[in-house]
Amino acid sequence: MSMTERLSLYLVMGSQNCYLDPIEVLQKAIQGGVTCFQYREKGSGAKVGSERIELGLHLKRVCHDYGIPFIVNDDVNLALELKADGVHIGQQDGLVQEVRSMIGSEKLLGVSAHNVKEAEKAIKEGADYIGVGPMFHTSTKKDTEQVRGPIVIREIREVFPDFPVVGIGGISKRNAYDVVSSGANGVAVISAISQAENTSKAAQELKQEVEHGRLGIEIG
């Protein structure tokens, strides 16, 4: 599967985001169509120390059982310790080139970008994909930048027609279409899947909107 296909439905999650067992949530989410997973054990209620490592190893095993990449948020050392498939960093989490030299050329490196300038820099410095957000209002992450919406995806697409881009922040089945029809390769979500009543159904419905959004680009 290509990087752009991998970004179709990207689940970001830690145990603090789940009402149910995160292992089961991940399994059901992948069964419903999730194509990539990011372990983001962070914030109030998050596991620390050996529990954070244990859960990470378990979630990685689930990803690999189903053949999807296991990416670690923020923490390069944790990514290396867990032998993750990659790491995702924000603008505050270190220099892209430094992280690249720590993880090597084989592992995936995702970088958050909020505008064309940050996207340009991340791409030039060796990111494999960029995450752009917040697309919409979200209460899952407190320290987000201002919401500018899917227009940012359009702006980035004008400069980088083919680079792998995923939208994040406040995305649900009601607005995923707008993100993808604006040019994103897919959507990254936390609460729309991790807090859904029916995990696999939520993933299925989002995936369907991503597919509609792709048709929306071709037609529009």
Ligand code: TZP
């Ligand atoms: N980065 C930008 S917004 C966000 C992250 C991690 C939170 C996304 O959570 P949700 O529940 O999908 O809005």
Ligand code: MG
């Ligand atoms: Mg970060």
